[in-house]
Amino acid sequence: MSNKKIGILTSGGDCGGLNAAIRSIFYRAKNKYNMDVFGIKDGTAGLMQRPVAAVQLTHKTFEGYLLRQGGTFLGSTNKGNPFKFPTKDGKFIDTSKEIIEGYHQMKLDGLIIIGGDGSMQILKKLAKEGDMKIVAIPKTIDNDVGATESSIGFHTAVDVATQALDNLQSTAASHRRAMILEVMGRDAGHIALNAGIAGGADVILIPEIKYSIDGIIKKLNEMKKHDVQHSLIVVAEAVKKEDGSRVMHKYMDGEKRLGGIGDYIASELMKKTETECRVTALGHVQRGAPPTASDRILASAFGVYAVDLLNQEKFDRMVAWRDRRVVDVPIDEGISTYKNVERKDSLVETALSLGIYLGDEV
Ligand code: F6P
Numbered sequence: 561m562s563n564k565k566i567g568i569l570t571s572g573g574d575c576g577g578l579n580a581a582i583r584s585i586f587y588r589a590k591n592k593y594n595m596d597v598f599g600i601k602d603g604t605a606g607l608m609q610r611p612v613a614a615v616q617l618t619h620k621t622f623e624g625y626l627l628r629q630g631g632t633f634l635g636s637t638n639k640g641n642p643f644k645f646p647t648k649d650g651k652f653i654d655t656s657k658e659i660i661e662g663y664h665q666m667k668l669d670g671l672i673i674i675g676g677d678g679s680m681q682i683l684k685k686l687a688k689e690g691d692m693k694i695v696a697i698p699k700t701i702d703n704d705v706g707a708t709e710s711s712i713g714f715h716t717a718v719d720v721a722t723q724a725l726d727n728l729q730s731t732a733a734s735h736r737r738a739m740i741l742e743v744m745g746r747d748a749g750h751i752a753l754n755a756g757i758a759g760g761a762d763v764i765l766i767p768e769i770k771y772s773i774d775g776i777i778k779k780l781n782e783m784k785k786h787d788v789q790h791s792l793i794v795v796a797e798a799v800k801k802e803d804g805s806r807v808m809h810k811y812m813d814g815e816k817r818l819g820g821i822g823d824y825i826a827s828e829l830m831k832k833t834e835t836e837c838r839v840t841a842l843g844h845v846q847r848g849a850p851p852t853a854s855d856r857i858l859a860s861a862f863g864v865y866a867v868d869l870l871n872q873e874k875f876d877r878m879v880a881w882r883d884r885r886v887v888d889v890p891i892d893e894g895i896s897t898y899k900n901v902e903r904k905d906s907l908v909e910t911a912l913s914l915g916i917y918l919g920d921e922v
Contacts, residue, residue, distance in 0.1 A: 564595045564669040566870055567614065570632040571603035571679035575701045575713025576851030577859040578632035581674055584863025586617045593871050598666065602635040603679070604642055604686070607662030608655055614666065627856060630716070630848040632674075639815075641682055660690030669693065670870035672863075674712070676700035677895040680878065684891045687876065695869045696878040696891050697862045701846055704748040706897025707889050708880035712862065715854040717744065717846035718754045724842055725759025725792055732790040735836065738780065738829060740793045742822030742841040749901040751846070752796035757911055762791040764911060765825070767798040768901045769919035773828045779917035780835060791835075795821050802828075819843075861886050 568585055570578050582599060589595035598614045599621075600606040606613035615621075626633060640646050645655040663671065670693040673683045680696050687694045698705040701717035721743045732739040741761075745751040749766025756764035763779055765771050780791055797818040800806055809819035819841060826837035851859070862879045865886040869877050878894035880887050901908065903922065911918055 564593065564871070565598065565667060566595050566867070567598045567600050567663075567666060567668045567671040568617075568634070569600040569603050569606065569671065569673055570634050570636045570699075571673060571675035571683065572636060572638045573676065573700070573847060574631045574636050575699055575847050576630045576716030576849050577712040577855035578634075578636075578674060578699060579626040579629050580851055580856040581697055581699070581712060581859035581863045582617070582632070582634065583622045583627055584860040585672055585867055586622065588864045588867040589870075590619070593867070595669075595867075595871075598668075599634045600671075603637045603675075604659050604683070605637050606635075607659045607666075608642075609662070612662045612666055628850050630850055638678075642686065643682070656686055656689060659686055660692065663690065663692050670695065670873075670875065672697060672866050672870065674699050676702070676711070677705050677898070680705075680891055680895050684876070684895075693870070693873075693875045694891075695866045695875060696894065697859075697866050698878060698880065698894065699859075701744060701751065702746045702748050703750040704746065704899050705894065706899045707878065707894040708882070710854075710858055710881045712855055712859045713847070713851075714750065715852045715858070716849050717751050718758065719852045720846045720849045721751055721755030721794070721842060722758040724840060724845075725755060725761060725794070728792060728840065729760065729790075732792060736789040738791045738793055738826075738835050738837045740795060740822045740826050740837055740839045742795050742797060742819070742839065744818075744842070744846050745796045745798065746818065747798045748899065749796045749798075750899075752794045753901055753907050753911060756794040756916065757907060757914065759794070760792060761794045761916060763793040763917045765793070765795040765799045765821075765919070766901055767796055767800070769903075770921050771799070771917075771919040773802060773825075773832065775917060775920045776825070776829065777833055780829075780833070793825065795825055797821060 601613035699712035703714035807820040822839040
């Protein structure tokens with residue numbers, strides 16, 4: 561009987577730990593089951609190319625620094641839904657059949673997809689329509705996939721943001737400034753809350769909790785009463801202006817992304833107080849950094865488990881981290897709940913107990 565043949569693709573925004581996951585999948589598949597493992601380039605875009613853009617992975621592939629490197633050496637894309645794929649002339653076409661055909665041309669016994677909730681939703685639909693045998697591994701710095709306590713990439717993003725606060729503290733103190741750090745996380749405040757606690761923030765603004773500029777000013781004034789003249793403010797990118805509007809950045813190619821709320825907070829504070837503010841928007845540094853030990857470990861554990869699922873022909877499952885171990889759930893269940901920060905989360909209480917201003921409703 562010939563060896564089983566499996567594929568791996570990374571989809572959506574990259575993050576630290578993806579290469580560690582690919583490495584782990586390869587070792588488990590090769591060493592335990594003697595499978596042939598192919599890495600598909602650029603997410604589903606690789607399956608649209610003819611011949612399909614894929615490379616066979618070998619032990620040699622992983623001899624170097626991949627475990628330690630951020631990003632994904634296979635490439636990824638978070639542009640376009642294949643069911644409504646944007647063309648250069650501004651139209652939308654359905655490319656799902658090409659992707660499904662590419663998968664079948666490869667004669668795969670299964671495909672491991674490493675993606676966030678958006679990618680999993682799309683691949684799940686493709687798999688259903690095209691009889692593709694998939695297993696999913698959750699990755700996202702936003703850590704918003706409901707079924708898993710941790711997704712690959714989150715710890716690394718938190719670590720980068722914490723280090724940024726460490727670096728900002730000294731310069732904030734030297735100049736007696738309020739340093740505002742804008743972090744990613746899309747509609748969830750996990751990166752801001754976790755890094756804010758770890759990095760000693762005085763104010764943490766997250767999309768889930770309403771704040772006011774007056775509330776921030778009150779906190780800064782209280783600090784001044786204790787003769788603390790500098791401060792660290794962390795703001796998540798999806799925090800809205802006081803009037804409820806979102807702050808977006810429009811790029812030349814027409815793509816709109818969250819960004820700029822840090823500048824808004826700074827200008828409002830400077831309008832109303834004598835506090836000098838400066839803003840650091842961390843951006844993609846949170847995604848490209850070398851993965852932390854926790855992310856490498858999580859990615860390695862997920863990779864092994866995902867291959868075992870494929871080998872047992874348990875398809876349409878997502879691996880998840882719960883109670884210190886890997887489990888698996890149906891993909892639908894995995895992505896059915898979006899995990900926001902909730903008032904009852906222990907970290908909210910932790911932040912409040914540390915005297916951090918989180919908003920006016922808590
Ligand atoms: O979902 C991950 C994420 O990094 C978000 O935190 C952020 O809003 C977005 O992706 C940025 O997307 P892009 O890489 O397309 O700029």
